[in-house]
Amino acid sequence: MATRAESGAHAVLRKALLAWYRDARRDLPWRRTRDPYGIWISETMLQQTRVETVLAYWPRFLARFPDVESLARASEEDVLAAWSGLGYYRRARALRVAAGALVEQHGGRFPRDLQGALGLAGVGRYTAGAVLSIAHDDRLPVVDGNVARVFSRLFALEDLPQSPGGQRRLWSLAEELLPPGGSPGEWNQALMELGALVCTPREPTCGQCPVARLCLARAQGRAASLPRPKPRPTTLDVRLEVLWVRRGGATLVERRPDDASRLAGLFELPTRETGTRSGLFPEAWSVAGLFLPGEELLRVRHAITRHRIEAVVRAARLATGRGLPGRFAWHRPGAPEGAALTGMAKKVLARGGAA
């Protein structure tokens, strides 16, 4: 009996949400294709990344690497260059590795089955379900941050979404709610779209929600306070000094070590950690023995997970006429393919070094 009542409620929910989605869905470029490759790239770019940002990268990346084969053949540096500024660069490396596996083991095609997809580098349960449901309408659930939030409110879930129990409940709900017929891809996207446009993290617009009358959190007046926020770790302050060294039309960049914990192998403006907010280490550059710091140009603040980073960009000049170590290079903007620059380097170069 419970099953019967439940599926009735589910049917009402599906109908209302799908009707809303047909009308409210954004016309995003990756929604115009059913090509698993393009969808895979979009889903990977969208991980922890805003739609507005991906809008600029996705068409460019597909133009540069139009299919699995071109991506598999590309050098890591070329792929990173196309990814430059997007962040989470492990995604780009994984894409290339996975493309190689697709060519070697899957006939150059994205796998048709969940297990095959999950075997690919950088493809987890969300991405596998998203690509297969959207490209082929396979009956696979997805749970991303949007779906987690929508379900947490709709069903007044108390668990932290990231907890093991919370995850288990979310995925089993997502599975249960999948439409028996119709289009699972459409349904999954409708759920995510609701989270992105209406059931937002802060101040959800319940007045516009097509399923507000079915929402438990709404009925309890708790829509805005669910899901419970995850406790944040305290952040560490880091101070960086960044050198802006020019010669002719080129700017000096330095390649980060391949074994760096972050931004490995990417080019950045020469950067040293010079201390914290409370103390500076002025000898940092004399250790390098190459530069004379000059005037201050600008400050850049950003955060990487637990680090709150404050960077001071200075116009500087070389202190030696000797050749530079191999990790240094002169970067000339305007190369068609671009370079594998970090986001901050890209930003500073785009501004011409000035604030």
Next chain:
DNA sequence: TAGACGTGGAC
């Protein structure tokens, strides 16, 4: 399994 991984935008 928490914690790491980049970036830009909203408030």
Next chain:
DNA sequence: TGTCCAAGTCT
């Protein structure tokens, strides 16, 4: 200005 966070995955 500081904080939170956006279509996750990996270790």
